[in-house]
Structures are given as C-alpha cells and as structure tokens.
Amino acid sequence: MIESSLDATRTAYDAIAVLYADLFRNALDEAPLDRAIIGAFADLVRPGGGQVADLGCGPGPNTAYLNSLGVPAFGIDLSPTMIELARKEFPDLRFEEGSMTALDLADGAVGGVLAWYSIIHLPPEELPAVFAEFGRVLAPGGHLLLGFFTTDDEAPHPTEPFDHKVTTAYRLSIDHVADLARGAGLVEVARMRREPGENERFLHGRLLVRRPAE
Template sequence: MTDPETRAAYDAVAALYAELFSDVLETLPLERALLGAFAELVRVHDAGPIADIGCGPGHVTAHLHGLGASTFGIDLSPEMVALARQAHPGLRFDVGSMTALDLADGVLGGILASYSTIHTRPEHLPAVFAEFERVLAPGGHLLLGFFAGDDPLPREFDHKVAPAYRWSPDSLADLLRQAGFAEVGRLRREPFEHERQFHQAQLLVRKNP
C-alpha cells in the first residue's frame, strides 16, 4: 500500500485499535522477554535512543521507556499519534513515514518496527531497510516483528486494517543482510488463541560497524 492509503486505514480504526491492543503485551511473555533483551543491548551500546517506528497508540514505546530505555514513537497515522500523546503525555510521539524519516544519519541506538512493515509492498521493503540503516548508529540494533510463512516469496493476505504480507524469516533476514545488518537472533512461535492464525516472528539484527 501507499503511505496515504495506510494512513487513512489506520486513522479510521485508531480508537478501536488502541482499545484492543494497548494492554496486549500482558499476554505476550516471549515478546516481553525479547523487548527486554533489545532494550538492554541498546543501553549497553549507548549510541542513541530507540525509535519505535509504527508506534500506534504508544503502548510498546511506553513499555520500553519503563525498561529504562530512552524511547520515542513515530507513526504514519496522526490519529494514532494523538492517542499516544494523550495516553503517555511524558513521552515524545511524532507523525512520520518510515520511508523518509526526519532524522539525521546515525542518531539512533535502536529501532523497533513491530509489525509496522507488514503493509509495505515487497519491492519497496529494501528502501525501508536502507532508511533504517541510515538513521542507526554503527552497531545499533533493529528489532523487526512480522507475520511468518514458509514460502520463500512474500504472500499477501487480508489483514483486518489493510492488505499485508507474510514473510519467510530467512527471506527477510537476507534482505536485511543486503541492507547492511547482521542477524543477532530470531523468534518464531505459534499463534495464541486470540491472534490471527499465522506464526508470529521477530528478527533482531545489528547494523554493521
């Protein structure tokens, strides 16, 4: 999808999305553990703050802040950003696009992109990863969450908000390698009962020095 289409789709469901997902981390122990490891790696490296790109209503941004990480959120949807600012007034949230981040080169110690690239057309994803690489400091970490499949080619599916894609973790790891990242670790798990019946996956990568 294009940025305007994705923005409009999430603006339309922002309030419902916040109601349904603002406490979702309470039901996701594996993801909480990985977020903790991610936050610790970024703190130890001490190269800059974490940008939660595609932050939605800001619940994960606030969770990372609670872990002691310097964190701010960016989202394409102005409605999502308004809700995030309302729910977490002490944190920074900006409207912005992951395809053209309003950030200088190398200023971030970490990027969280939790299911925020799933609507990106496959042919556009290398440009997104190149933008992530640009704004990360050398050795900075990226944690990417996505829906996983076994087919080496991305597969489109009917997401409840907007059309989205499932990716093989190996295929995404290869794209990230081409963009200048080295894999640190990965998580793939079965869906829980309340989730869409796709495997859930996380890739943790580090920008090459």
C-alpha cells in the same frame, strides 16, 4: 505506488485508531515471549545510551514499555490519529507523525529501532529501500528488532498477501527479512518464530539485527 500505499494505510488506521488502542493497550501483558525479546533488545541498546525509535508506534504502548525498561524511546507513526492518541495516553513521551520510507532523522541518529508489525503493510518491492533507511539512521553498533507475521517452511513465496482486518498486508518469511537486513549492511543476531496464540491465525516472526561497529 508507495505513496498510494502509504495514503491507504494512513487512512485505514486513522479510521480504527480508537478501537485499535483499546484492543492492544495491554497486548504485551499476555505475550511473555514478545516481552522477552523486546527486553533483550532493551538490554542490548541500553548501554549505548542512545535513543530508540519505535517506528509504526501506533498509540504508543511499546514506546512506553521500552521507556519503562530504562530505554529513552520515542515513537513515529504514519497515522496522525494514532499520534494524537499516543500523546494523550503518554504525555511525557515524544511522538511524531512520519513515515519509515523517509525518516526525518539524521544518519546514525539512534541507538536502536523497533519495527513491530509495521513493515507488513509495505509493498514487497519497497522493502529494500526501507531497510536501507533503517541502516542509515542506526548508529554503529545499534540494533534493529522486527516483528511481523511470517510463513511456514513450505511456503512457495517469501512474501504472501493476506486479508488483514485493517488494510493490505503481507506475511514475510524470516529468511527473506534476514536477506533484506543483510542487503542493508546489517548483521543477524537472533531470530524467533512462534506459533499462533489463541484467536491468532498466523505464525509470528522476530528478527534482531545490528549495524556493525565502525
């Protein structure tokens, strides 16, 4: 099932890559809370000096933003068209095609991982294996920051499919994402839930976790 899901996601994002890049090029400019938590993540990972992997980087704006904060970040995305656009837009940065389900990275290779709305397209049953992969590639003491669409406190299920404009996607409760991280041996540092902004439909969740130092 995971391969067919990945193929569908890759094809869908290839088809809208140019439009997506135009729409979200300056998204962080209008999102002060998002800039704040990504900035805090950068402050935490910068002293370690390790690289940061932006997983599901799309056309690369968040990768570039991390680099502007003094963090040596590189991007990985499932969509070859997204990677092509990222390389054109940010030629001095590193971008690679790949999947977070099987990262071509050594154990403990990175000091940080940013997964910004990239876990929402994964079938819920595949998430534990993906979180194990996050934990595998993080160096001891490294941090993982996740952004995703979330649910309210009254939601009957921890994962809820919704009609995403690109391809199948899920809203995830923050508690559920925290449980997935805990199952991968990661420790919660902070969480945030913000209300939908103008022209947004859903609550947004952010979870910051770390791999314990050994």
